[in-house]
Amino acid sequence: SQTIHQWPATLVQPVGSPLSLECTVEGTSNPNLYWYRQAAGRGLQLLFYSVGIGQISSEVPQNLSASRPQDRQFILSSKKLLLSDSGFYLCAWSVAGARHSNSPLHFGNGTRLTVT
Amino acid sequence: GEDVEQSLFLSVREGDSSVINCTYTDSSSTYLYWYKQEPGAGLQLLTYIFSNMDMKQDQRLTVLLNKKDKHLSLRIADTQTGDSAIYFCAERAGGFKTIFGAGTRLFVKA
Numbered sequence: 001s002q003t004i005h006q007w008p009a010t011l012v013q014p015v016g017s018p019l020s021l022e023c024t025v026e027g028t029s030n031p032n033l034y035w036y037r038q039a040a041g042r043g044l045q046l047l048f049y050s051v052g053i054g055q056i057s058s059e060v061p062q063n064l065s066a067s068r069p070q071d072r073q074f075i076l077s078s079k080k081l082l083l084s085d086s087g088f089y090l091c092a093w094s095v096a097g098a099r100h101s102n103s104p105l106h107f108g109n110g111t112r113l114t115v116t
Numbered sequence: 117g118e119d120v121e122q123s124l125f126l127s128v129r130e131g132d133s134s135v136i137n138c139t140y141t142d143s144s145s146t147y148l149y150w151y152k153q154e155p156g157a158g159l160q161l162l163t164y165i166f167s168n169m170d171m172k173q174d175q176r177l178t179v180l181l182n183k184k185d186k187h188l189s190l191r192i193a194d195t196q197t198g199d200s201a202i203y204f205c206a207e208r209a210g211g212f213k214t215i216f217g218a219g220t221r222l223f224v225k226a
Contacts, residue, residue: 043215092158102208108158109157110156
């Protein structure tokens, strides 16, 4: 069966420090991968998605970047964190391919980031 | 543009039915989803419905879809305290973007 791992679970970082959040998926090949951010009382905002190694699409301009160095590894980064980067970050995967274009998202347990 | 709206709070007594409502705007949505989020955790897929269906039942969960009014509902029968969580409605019209509502926080009173 497929599993998704996200770490760390919580992180407190000072303004201006770098960030690296990691996500890995097991039990499937060539998944679509996503990073979402959830703000309190709001829905989920799609930040990045990837359909393959080295292929990253950004949904909104921001202080963050994403990379996919391996098929089942997705990393969210920042060179210098801002206060506004605080939030709950969720990694997700879905089955790839045109036949599965509406396949549901499967989420990790999230990372609570607090920028102080 | 695409938008999904839900009421923010719902409170019910244990044993009653809960009905969580959602409206969406994209008429080309092919799949609509319900996710559950417990405190401090990620989102768990509860159920989904294809746009050519009116209703889907899965144990205590019933999903109703009114495509004409772009209205989706999730009914939880015999609501338990363990059902207390945030419930997200989401739509996917193809492509890579799933649009989520802000979530409905369900409180279950014992």
